[in-house]
Amino acid sequence: MTSAGAATLNGRDRALLRAVATGRCTLGSGWQPVLLVDGLACTDSDAGHRLVAAGLINPPDPDHSHVPARITSLGWRSLAS
Template structure:
């Protein structure tokens, strides 16, 4: 289970960027403002945690769990 205390600063910043509509997924790679995220594993980590939806290549979106964790952070 992912809790706000298990997320690092980069995770929370990425979730805020996803919530703001600034992110997209290109396979497992998370793009922020059209640029590859410096943490190459961030997108996969947040997807595996169930915080972002990675069912399609394109705009990233938060899951219900992702919204809840972000609101609690």
């Protein structure tokens, strides 16, 4: 996935982005963002990193272990297309 947008989103990333949009996800900080869905670690351990790197969700706050994941305006546009 690149930051170019929805054309590069696969089905899993789109589903995870929808889960973030509905408030079901938290992000943990560490050497790479850890995405939790409904309190459980996403089995795709790179998903949080991909979505943050693409600018689709905000990066985690390094001062907090887990924060609510927040979709960006680019993420909203990607879901709409």
